Structure formats: structure tokens, C-alpha cells
Amino acid sequence: MTRARRLRIWASEFLVLAVVTLVMLPIRDRLDKAHTTLIFLLVVLTGAARGGRILGFVLAGCSFLLFDVLFLEPYNSFGASKSVDWLVLVAFLAVSAIAAQMLHREQMRAEEARQRTLEVDRLAALGAEALNVVRAEDALTAIAAVIRETLKLRRCEIHTVPRDGTAAGVSEDLVAHTVLPREAGGNEVSALFIPLRVRDRTVGVLELADEHRIDLDSAQRRFLAALSYYAALAVERSRLAAEADRTEGLRAANRLKDALIASVSHDLRTPLTTIKALAHSLRNGGDERAATIEDEADRLNRLVADLLDLSQLQAGRVPLQLELNPIDDLLGALVQRVSGALGERRLLVSMDDGGELLVGRFDLGQSLRVLVNLVENAHKYAPPGTPIEVCAWRDGPQLAVSVSDRGPGVPEQERNRIFEPFYRPPNTQPDAGGVGLGLAIARRLADAQAGTLDYEPRPGGGSTFTLRLPAADVTEAPEGADDLA
Numbered sequence: 001m002t003r004a005r006r007l008r009i010w011a012s013e014f015l016v017l018a019v020v021t022l023v024m025l026p027i028r029d030r031l032d033k034a035h036t037t038l039i040f041l042l043v044v045l046t047g048a049a050r051g052g053r054i055l056g057f058v059l060a061g062c063s064f065l066l067f068d069v070l071f072l073e074p075y076n077s078f079g080a081s082k083s084v085d086w087l088v089l090v091a092f093l094a095v096s097a098i099a100a101q102m103l104h105r106e107q108m109r110a111e112e113a114r115q116r117t118l119e120v121d122r123l124a125a126l127g128a129e130a131l132n133v134v135r136a137e138d139a140l141t142a143i144a145a146v147i148r149e150t151l152k153l154r155r156c157e158i159h160t161v162p163r164d165g166t167a168a169g170v171s172e173d174l175v176a177h178t179v180l181p182r183e184a185g186g187n188e189v190s191a192l193f194i195p196l197r198v199r200d201r202t203v204g205v206l207e208l209a210d211e212h213r214i215d216l217d218s219a220q221r222r223f224l225a226a227l228s229y230y231a232a233l234a235v236e237r238s239r240l241a242a243e244a245d246r247t248e249g250l251r252a253a254n255r256l257k258d259a260l261i262a263s264v265s266h267d268l269r270t271p272l273t274t275i276k277a278l279a280h281s282l283r284n285g286g287d288e289r290a291a292t293i294e295d296e297a298d299r300l301n302r303l304v305a306d307l308l309d310l311s312q313l314q315a316g317r318v319p320l321q322l323e324l325n326p327i328d329d330l331l332g333a334l335v336q337r338v339s340g341a342l343g344e345r346r347l348l349v350s351m352d353d354g355g356e357l358l359v360g361r362f363d364l365g366q367s368l369r370v371l372v373n374l375v376e377n378a379h380k381y382a383p384p385g386t387p388i389e390v391c392a393w394r395d396g397p398q399l400a401v402s403v404s405d406r407g408p409g410v411p412e413q414e415r416n417r418i419f420e421p422f423y424r425p426p427n428t429q430p431d432a433g434g435v436g437l438g439l440a441i442a443r444r445l446a447d448a449q450a451g452t453l454d455y456e457p458r459p460g461g462g463s464t465f466t467l468r469l470p471a472a473d474v475t476e477a478p479e480g481a482d483d484l485a
């Protein structure tokens with residue numbers, strides 16, 4: 001309330017008191033004490049309601065005096081004649097003071113409720129604004145502006161914290177404190193740093209600075225807490241938006257890479273076939289070096305084919321024929337395919353079928369490819385003369401086929417990484433054949449058939465790779481396989 005308005009209210013209330021007194025004065029003999037008391041009380045309450053507690057008390061004091069001097073006998077002198085009149089006077093004074101005080105308290109409560117409604121309205125509007133803005137940075141600017149204006153501060157800034165936990169210009173320990181007063185240079189003598197948290201993670205810092213000491217009352221603290229939470233959400237949203245942009249960029253790069261690999265692989269295949277054909281005819285003509293050319297052309301051809309397969313597997317574009325197949329077919333085909341390449345090395349195949357037929361739903365050709373790769377790896381890494389063991393069994397809802405060798409095994413820290421494309425542990429034997437794509441393709445082929453491919457160290461030394469594929473119950477066996485039904 002402005003000073004002039006307050007003065008006007010005081011003047012008008014005293015005028016009312018004067019008018020009421022003047023009106024009652026000529027008829028004071030006919031007036032009952034209760035009427036006079038009530039009329040003065042009305043004036044006091046009106047004054048307290050309009051001008052506040054102090055005006056109420058002053059009017060109560062003046063009314064008390066007027067009542068005593070002008071309306072209680074003997075007139076025009078202070079002090080009542082009868083003790084009962086004193087009682088009336090004291091009661092009047094007490095009632096007016098209490099009523100003025102109560103009125104004041106109710107007015108304060110009403111004002112507080114009004115402030116809170118305004119606060120809620122402002123928060124709701126800000127919340128809607130924060131959710132609606134296109135860019136999360138705009139929401140941060142809006143929130144900072146509202147805090148600055150509402151708390152009447154010189155500066156309010158929101159710093160975002162990078163993933164490693166420090167905000168630009170704000171050190172780690174400041175972030176860790178809830179509220180930190182700081183003496184700053186220049187005009188600002190007080191600053192507060194409030195960490196912005198989302199799900200127990202600090203995502204930013206709210207910095208408040210002012211020329212005066214920043215002391216917040218409980219309502220302002222509540223308001224700040226709510227806005228800090230909005231700010232934390234906006235920071236998190238802006239981070240997620242940036243991440244989404246980055247992911248979209250990576251996805252586009254990935255699509256480009258797949259397209260590039262597909263086209264390069266296709267274009268390489270034709271010249272490779274020509275090189276191989278020419279080397280072959282040179283070799284037939286007696287040129288020994290042609291064998292090396294032919295081998296290298298084969299190796300490049302395999303690499304190109306692997307690259308193409310990997311990129312198609314990653315894009316989910318490998319056609320699969322998921323059919324019911326007995327495991328015997330898979331193991332039989334494996335023995336046929338690899339025995340030529342193993343030379344002197346023994347391949348021990350066993351089946352733990354418990355008297356039942358082991359049948360699964362898988363792509364025969366692609367599963368064979370996985371097992372061939374595992375056996376070739378075992379042959380590559382295990383010392384000569386040690387056998388390679390292949391074992392098949394039913395493992396709950398899956399069929400398992402393991403390939404074990406007595407090679408060097410895979411160190412613990414490499415066990416997941418060997419399934420990544422192009423990854424070869426640093427101490428891998430240099431070999432002309434592989435580039436680190438075999439296991440990456442094998443695992444993706446297993447995944448694509450709802451199966452798995454895992455590594456385990458073999459007890460007694462060596463490696464065991466286990467391919468698991470969905471098993472099928474024997475009654476589901478393919479038509480024509482009489483012995484399966």
C-alpha cells in the first residue's frame with residue numbers, strides 16, 4: 001500500500017469517527033451503552049479492515065476516550081462514576097483490540113493464500129511453457145528470467161553439467177554443496193549455487209547472484225525448489241535432444257556405411273573373379289607365383305563376402321530359412337565340410353541325446369556356417385596334434401552344440417570383445433586368413449535365429465564355444481522323417 005493511500009484511509013476513518021460521534025452526541029441521553037459500544041466497535045473494525053492493525057488500535061484508543069468522556073456520566077470528564085461503567089469501558093477496549101488483531105491475522109492469511117495462488121499460477125504457466133517450447137534452451141532462459149524477476153535478483157544463470165559432472169566455470173565441490181554463499185568481485189556480494197538434480201544425478205547448477213545478501217523466506221525457498229526442478233528437467237531434456245540428434249546422425253552414417261559396403265563389395269567381386277580366373281590359367285601354364293595370387297584373391301573374396309554379410313546382418317536383411325532340422329544333419333554336414341581342412345587333426349563328435357532325437361528349428365546352412373567357423377578357429381589356434389571336440393545335447397528349451405579345443409583360450413578381459421567386428425586381441429597369432437569378423441558374424445547369425453553364441457574357458461585349458469538354437473519337440477518333426485514322429 002502506498003503512503004498516500006494509507007494517509008487517505010486514516011483521514012477518512014477519523015472523519016467517520018468524528019461524524020459518528022457528532023451524530024450520537026445530541027441523543028446521548030437516549031442511547032443505551034450497548035448501542036454506543038456497538039457503533040464504536042463497528043468504526044474500529046472498519047478501520048482495522050481497511051487500514052490494518054495499527055489503525056484499528058488507534059481508533060480503539062480514541063473511541064475508548066470519546067466513549068468515556070462524552071457518553072458516560074459524568075459527561076466531559078475522564079473516569080466513569082459506576083464500577084459497572086468501568087467494566088463496559090475495559091470490555092470495549094479489550095474487544096476492539098482483540099477484534100482488530102484477529103482481523104489483521106485473517107487478512108495476512110488471505111494475502112498469503114493469494115500469493116500462493118499467484119505462485120501456483122506462475123508455476124503452472126511456466127511448466128506449460130517449458131513443455132511447449134521447441135528448444136529446451138528456450139525453456140532454460142524462460143525459467144532463469146522468471147526466477148530473476150520473482151526473487152528480484154541481479155543475475156540468475158543455469159549452467160549445464162557435462163556427463164563427467166562439472167559445469168563450465170563451476171568446480172566440482174561447488175556442485176556438491178546444496179547452497180553455497182560466496183563473496184564475489186565487482187558489484188555482486190552474494191551468490192548461491194544450487195545443484196539441479198534429476199533422479200539423483202546432478203545435471204546442472206543454478207547460479208543466483210545479487211548486490212545484497214540473498215536471504216530467502218520459506219515461500220521463496222519453496223518457489224525456488226519447484227523452479228529448480230523445472231530447470232533440471234529442462235536441462236535433461238536439452239541433453240536428451242542433443243543425444244537424439246547425435247543418434248540420428250550416427251544412424252544416417254551407418255546407413256551410408258551399409259550402402260557403401262554393399263556397393264564396394266559388389267564392385268570388387270567382378271574384378272576378383274577375373275583375377276582368380278587369370279591366375280588359374282597362369283598356374284596351369286606352370287607359373288608357381290600364380291598360386292599365391294589365387295590364394296590372395298580367395299582371401300579377399302572371403303573378406304568381401306564377410307563384410308557384406310556383416311552389414312546385412314546388422315541391417316537385419318539376411319534371409320533365414322527357419323525349419324525343423326535334426327541335429328544329426330547339422331553335425332553330419334559339419335564333419336563333411338571341415339574334415340578335408342583339418343589334415344592330421346582328429347575331430348571327435350559326440351551326442352548326449354538321452355535316447356531322444358535332437359531336433360531344432362533353425363537355418364541349416366547358416367548354423368553350419370557358425371560351426372564351421374568355430375572349428376576352423378579351433379584348428380587355427382590349438383596346437384597341432386590336439387583333437388577338436390564337438391558335442392551336442394538338449395539344454396532345456398534349446399539345443400546346444402559346443403566346439404572345444406586345447407588352444408591358448410581367451411583372456412578374461414577379451415571374452416566379450418572377441419565378438420565385436422574386427423576385434424583381435426593384441427597377442428593374437430598373426431595369420432593370413434582372418435581379420436576378426438568370423439565370431440562377430442557367427443554371433444549375429446545365432447542371434448538372428450533366436451539363439452546364442454558364447455565363450456567359456458575349458459577346464460584343463462583351451463576354449464569352448466557353445467552355439468544354442470531353439471529346440472523343437474519331436475512331435476513337431478518334419479514330414480517324411482518317419483523316425484522322428
Ligand code: ADP
Binds near residue numbers: 405
Ligand atoms: P579371426 O579368427 O579372423 O581373428 P574371429 O572373429 O574368428 O576372427 O576371432 C576373433 C579373435 O578371437 C581371434 O583373433 C582370436 O584371438 C580369438 N579366438 C577365436 N577363436 C579362438 C579359439 N578357438 N582359441 C583361442 N582364441 C580364439
